Amino acid sequence: MPREVRERQMLDAAVAVFARRGYRAASMDEIAELAGASKPLVYLYLNSKEDLFSACIRREAEALIAAVRAAVDPGTPADRRLWDGLRGFFAHTAAHPDGWAVLHCQARTHGEPFALEVAALRRRLVDVVTQLITETAADGGCTAPLPETEVAGLAHALVGAAESLAGWSNERDGAAASETAATLMNFAWTGLENLSHGRRWAPVAAGGGART
Amino acid sequence: MPREVRERQMLDAAVAVFARRGYRAASMDEIAELAGASKPLVYLYLNSKEDLFSACIRREAEALIAAVRAAVDPGTPADRRLWDGLRGFFAHTAAHPDGWAVLHCQARTHGEPFALEVAALRRRLVDVVTQLITETAADGGCTAPLPETEVAGLAHALVGAAESLAGWSNERDGAAASETAATLMNFAWTGLENLSHGRRWAPVAAGGGART
Numbered sequence: 001m002p003r004e005v006r007e008r009q010m011l012d013a014a015v016a017v018f019a020r021r022g023y024r025a026a027s028m029d030e031i032a033e034l035a036g037a038s039k040p041l042v043y044l045y046l047n048s049k050e051d052l053f054s055a056c057i058r059r060e061a062e063a064l065i066a067a068v069r070a071a072v073d074p075g076t077p078a079d080r081r082l083w084d085g086l087r088g089f090f091a092h093t094a095a096h097p098d099g100w101a102v103l104h105c106q107a108r109t110h111g112e113p114f115a116l117e118v119a120a121l122r123r124r125l126v127d128v129v130t131q132l133i134t135e136t137a138a139d140g141g142c143t144a145p146l147p148e149t150e151v152a153g154l155a156h157a158l159v160g161a162a163e164s165l166a167g168w169s170n171e172r173d174g175a176a177a178s179e180t181a182a183t184l185m186n187f188a189w190t191g192l193e194n195l196s197h198g199r200r201w202a203p204v205a206a207g208g209g210a211r212t
Numbered sequence: 213m214p215r216e217v218r219e220r221q222m223l224d225a226a227v228a229v230f231a232r233r234g235y236r237a238a239s240m241d242e243i244a245e246l247a248g249a250s251k252p253l254v255y256l257y258l259n260s261k262e263d264l265f266s267a268c269i270r271r272e273a274e275a276l277i278a279a280v281r282a283a284v285d286p287g288t289p290a291d292r293r294l295w296d297g298l299r300g301f302f303a304h305t306a307a308h309p310d311g312w313a314v315l316h317c318q319a320r321t322h323g324e325p326f327a328l329e330v331a332a333l334r335r336r337l338v339d340v341v342t343q344l345i346t347e348t349a350a351d352g353g354c355t356a357p358l359p360e361t362e363v364a365g366l367a368h369a370l371v372g373a374a375e376s377l378a379g380w381s382n383e384r385d386g387a388a389a390s391e392t393a394a395t396l397m398n399f400a401w402t403g404l405e406n407l408s409h410g411r412r413w414a415p416v417a418a419g420g421g422a423r424t
Contacts, residue, residue: 078408108317108320136408137407137408139408149391150395150398153392153395154395154407156373156376156377157399157400158373159376160372160373160374160377161369161372161376162369162372163372163376164368164371164375165369168364168365179361183362183365183366184365187365187369187400188404189403189404190403190405190406191402191403191404191406192345192348192400192401193403193406194403194406195366196348196349
């Protein structure tokens with residue numbers, strides 16, 4: 001079996017065990033067993049528990065960012081891009097609850113180097129959203145552009161809201177990713193004022209038709 | 213000096229040291245020194261480092277909830293209550309950055325019992341916001357009431373956004389609490405659609421006049 005395939009199996013097993021047991025309680029024995037590999041081989045390929053955990057964080061972070069990017073079509077209007085990005089985010093966190101638990105809960109809780117990796121992921125998510133909000137304001141024909149600080153604040157608010165909802169959604173049974181995405185889309189796009197008057201955001205066919 | 217006063221000094225010192233050093237690296241020697249007390253007295257009053265940390269979490273959580281509640285006047289319209297609550301929240305987290313760091317960063321990162329205390333705080337914040345959103349929908353004359361699940365989702369989104377912004381705001385120098393509150397209020401109340409068209413929420417005099 002090629003090393004690449006073996007390593008992927010080890011990372012899959014590690015993410016599952018770290019999510020279930022927590023970083024500290026996770027044992028390399030259990031990870032090796034779940035990966036169907038010997039413990040020496042896990043150490044040979046991935047060096048140490050610490051390095052293995054870092055590799056998990058990096059892989060899960062890249063996968064999440066890639067899922068959000070892949071969901072967004074740059075040629076569509078701002079609200080569509082936000083909607084597609086949110087659906088991509090929640091579909092990914094719902095499909096990979098262990099990966100999300102490692103990123104959101106485990107990695108932040110076990111010391112500086114891991115927390116820094118997650119902070120870097122968060123900055124990239126905030127950057128994606130910042131750009132989206134800037135473009136939204138431009139699309140909207142905003143006469144006075146939103147101040148840079150406010151855009152940064154809005155991006156942090158949206159990312160924090162999405163993180164909170166991903167955890168909430170994964171704790172509930174059978175919560176559909178698109179339902180969670182719709183809740184956040186309505187909140188972020190139309191606001192509570194509109195929602196309280198029964199006004200909602202609705203997707204409009206874009207390019208190849210509505211993809212809701 | 214009465215025990216009550218002594219204990220408050222010890223908790224003040226502990227919050228500062230836990231926030232600065234992290235739970236694990238924090239030493240009881242440093243806490244005692246900063247509190248101007250002997251180490252045996254700290255142990256006599258607060259039992260152990262673990263119990264001291266728990267006491268810090270509980271005190272800071274109660275203070276934060278009390279600050280939000282005190283900021284809100286139940287007789288005012290929903291948007292006013294949300295605005296006042298957000299300002300209360302950010303004013304408190306800005307004035308007590310160490311307390312916020314203990315709650316938001318430290319307590320979640322050092323094992324089950326502490327994380328459970330913070331989860332309980334979070335549930336109470338979500339409850340306050342859930343009630344506010346339900347009343348908002350009723351005030352708005354919402355013909356079809358928002359489904360319960362959606363209200364819960366909106367509340368989690370808003371609390372997550374507020375947590376994210378509190379951290380961001382405390383990292384920036386000189387960020388005013390009311391500025392952060394205004395950013396989140398605009399996001400939550402009017403949404404990105406309105407913001408991108410230059411429409412904003414503005415406080416209206418309520419009862420004794422505008423308190424912005």
